[in-house]
Amino acid sequence: MSLDRVMGEGYFTTTIDALTKWGRANSVWPMPMGLACCAIEMMAFAGPKYDAARFGSEVFRFSPRQSDVMIVAGWCTYKMSHAIRRVWDQMPDPKWCIAMGACASTGGMHRCYGVVQGVDNFLPVDYYISGCPPRPESIINAILKIQDKIKEQQSLKLDS
Amino acid sequence: MNTEIRDNLLHGIREFMGDDLLEMNVDYVHPLVRIKRDRLLDACRFLKNTLHFIYLNEIIGTDRFTSDDRFEVIYHLISLRNRQRLFLKVRVEEENPVLPSVTDIWKSANWNEREVFDMFGIRFDGHPDLRRIFLPEDFKYYPLRKEFPLLGVPGSLEMPTSTPDHD
Numbered sequence: 154m155s156l157d158r159v160m161g162e163g164y165f166t167t168t169i170d171a172l173t174k175w176g177r178a179n180s181v182w183p184m185p186m187g188l189a190c191c192a193i194e195m196m197a198f199a200g201p202k203y204d205a206a207r208f209g210s211e212v213f214r215f216s217p218r219q220s221d222v223m224i225v226a227g228w229c230t231y232k233m234s235h236a237i238r239r240v241w242d243q244m245p246d247p248k249w250c251i252a253m254g255a256c257a258s259t260g261g262m263h264r265c266y267g268v269v270q271g272v273d274n275f276l277p278v279d280y281y282i283s284g285c286p287p288r289p290e291s292i293i294n295a296i297l298k299i300q301d302k303i304k305e306q307q308s309l310k311l312d313s
Numbered sequence: 314m315n316t317e318i319r320d321n322l323l324h325g326i327r328e329f330m331g332d333d334l335l336e337m338n339v340d341y342v343h344p345l346v347r348i349k350r351d352r353l354l355d356a357c358r359f360l361k362n363t364l365h366f367i368y369l370n371e372i373i374g375t376d377r378f379t380s381d382d383r384f385e386v387i388y389h390l391i392s393l394r395n396r397q398r399l400f401l402k403v404r405v406e407e408e409n410p411v412l413p414s415v416t417d418i419w420k421s422a423n424w425n426e427r428e429v430f431d432m433f434g435i436r437f438d439g440h441p442d443l444r445r446i447f448l449p450e451d452f453k454y455y456p457l458r459k460e461f462p463l464l465g466v467p468g469s470l471e472m473p474t475s476t477p478d479h480d
Binding site: 266267 | 449466
């Protein structure tokens, strides 16, 4: 690039879009929506053994206003669904959602009148994790998939 | 378990209830006693004051799905002094499922009776605050009754809309 020659050693050029996506993808802060036993595996994911800090997701924010991805971990009742939706609506755009485990994805074994049969009935879920409960590695995988999604599909033009 | 204490307790109950004692089952580890509905408060006071069943552990409701005396309410009592448990049963009919509340005798009956009301629609006369405890207050059905469908009645429980709020 000619600009490199103009600006000298130690500089490189890129686009704002690529830079933002790179930053966003490597600092996906989760909002833990721990509802049942999946939350325990989610905590293991954040702990030192599985070390979410390798992927920039170690900062669990208990305030929805500071987080990027919501991990719905556990079964969700109809009564709880309103609270989850309020938390989701408070998260700033752009935001992503992971349905963790069989219960959050489909209702799982809680096939009964009080449990929502999958949180995708009222949330736009980006990634479903299978398992009951899933291993912490699965959550790492989900975070990596979310990172791929950010890198491939997100653009500053979508933000506006 | 001390069988002598238990036999004394059961003898006391049998004497007090007389003909109103409908069923007494001692085959299980803990005795089960079924009495007439009218004598429920009477029997509870006797069990607490005389036989020292001071701890009401839980109240269970059952739907027997029979044409007469459809529902059964089971009071699980514990006597700490005698190290003894007792299950006290009463049956309620379907048309007018009302029982006297035992909240005056055991404070812990409050939430337990609310749960039985929530799940079976059995009303408790004299309860200080008989509202639904788990389900929304405007819910119309009683989910643990046998005729209630497994997945519920569609649309009876409200869910947030799936459309984003800011569009």
